[in-house]
Amino acid sequence: MTAPTSLTFTRPDDWHLHLRDGAALAAVLPGTARQFGRAIVMPNLRPPVTTTAQAMDYKARILAALPAGLGFEPLMTLYLTDNTPPEEIARAKAAGVVALKLYPAGATTNSDAGVTDIRKTYKTLEAMQREGVLLLVHGEVTDPAIDLFDREAVFIDQVMIPLRRDFPELKVVFEHITTKEAAQYVAEAGAHTAATLTAHHLLYNRNAIFMGGLRPHYYCLPVLKREVHRQALVAAATSGSDRFFLGTDSAPHASVMKEASVCGAGCFTALSALELYAEAFEAAGALDKLEGFASLHGPAFYGLPVNTGTVTLLRQPWTLPESIPFGDASLKPLRGGETLAWQLQA
Ligand SMILES: NC(=O)N[C@@H](CC(=O)O)C(=O)O
Numbered sequence: 001m002t003a004p005t006s007l008t009f010t011r012p013d014d015w016h017l018h019l020r021d022g023a024a025l026a027a028v029l030p031g032t033a034r035q036f037g038r039a040i041v042m043p044n045l046r047p048p049v050t051t052t053a054q055a056m057d058y059k060a061r062i063l064a065a066l067p068a069g070l071g072f073e074p075l076m077t078l079y080l081t082d083n084t085p086p087e088e089i090a091r092a093k094a095a096g097v098v099a100l101k102l103y104p105a106g107a108t109t110n111s112d113a114g115v116t117d118i119r120k121t122y123k124t125l126e127a128m129q130r131e132g133v134l135l136l137v138h139g140e141v142t143d144p145a146i147d148l149f150d151r152e153a154v155f156i157d158q159v160m161i162p163l164r165r166d167f168p169e170l171k172v173v174f175e176h177i178t179t180k181e182a183a184q185y186v187a188e189a190g191a192h193t194a195a196t197l198t199a200h201h202l203l204y205n206r207n208a209i210f211m212g213g214l215r216p217h218y219y220c221l222p223v224l225k226r227e228v229h230r231q232a233l234v235a236a237a238t239s240g241s242d243r244f245f246l247g248t249d250s251a252p253h254a255s256v257m258k259e260a261s262v263c264g265a266g267c268f269t270a271l272s273a274l275e276l277y278a279e280a281f282e283a284a285g286a287l288d289k290l291e292g293f294a295s296l297h298g299p300a301f302y303g304l305p306v307n308t309g310t311v312t313l314l315r316q317p318w319t320l321p322e323s324i325p326f327g328d329a330s331l332k333p334l335r336g337g338e339t340l341a342w343q344l345q346a
Pocket residue numbers: 018044108109110138219220221222249251252265266267
């Protein structure tokens with residue numbers, strides 16, 4: 001079979017995205033809106049988006065920052081805390097909030113207000129299960145005694161398994177999975193558990209962080225893992241299972257914050273997300289599985305309609321910008337300055 005020169009498929013969605021706020025939001029939103037019909041917008045602003053009222057205000061700021069002519073729908077989430085009142089869930093549902101996000105306190109960027117002990121949230125999780133509001137999890141334990149590379153696998157035993165047992169009907173998305181343990185867990189966990197996969201975790205193993213010197217733009221959380229894990233993630237993404245779907249976790253940080261003695265966690269991939277996923281799927285000989293992963297499985301799990309319209313990727317080399325303006329600062333895309341094989345048709 002000859003390699004295809006173009007690929008047209010149902011307009012996709014991004015089921016895990018950081019848009020930030022203010023000038024940063026204005027800088028990154030057009031890239032995402034070009035690529036995706038909708039995106040699940042993460043609530044880890046400073047301060048975090050913990051109430052329905054805050055989520056609605058944030059949504060209005062996103063829509064106000066959207067360039068004219070780009071149809072894009074932000075799907076809003078709330079940041080779960082130890083003190084999220086169960087009564088907030090009905091309000092959230094009525095306002096169109098689709099999910100709450102669990103950040104174990106201290107696990108990642110802007111997670112200081114996160115959950116200190118999941119049992120403190122049980123009344124709220126009960127309300128979510130009842131109302132059909134999803135739980136999205138950053139699946140890493142924060143115990144400093146646990147090796148950083150093991151924190152996701154340990155989270156499965158310490159948090160996911162008890163959570164699934166106690167809330168069997170709650171829909172849970174294990175976000176940005178990075179290990180063979182998580183891929184296997186989700187594959188076997190039944191109809192109410194799904195996972196998002198980033199392009200960078202499908203393309204790279206942890207060597208990428210250390211290629212000829214420390215590469216801060218490849219540092220994200222959960223951190224890139226060994227090759228055996230990357231292969232398991234690719235197998236899950238290309239398996240055709242409808243419980244694995246696209247979530248870029250595009251997480252912009254100004255270059256000065258990345259190229260610093262303490263580098264913030266996050267890879268910015270929004271400008272070339274579909275191109276990067278196509279590269280990963282093609283390398284696995286599975287371009288035919290990209291549409292399900294990018295456009296069909298996510299809506300099915302969230303109970304939302306599939307987008308109308310299509311996007312087209314062309315086999316047409318182009319060079320990703322080295323950096324783009326980001327408010328007063330600049331922002332470097334992952335692979336900035338490099339040539340990509342696929343290009344989204346304008
Ligand atoms: N993925 C990251 O490395 N960073 C994210 C937070 C997150 O998704 O964990 C961010 O907000 O910068």
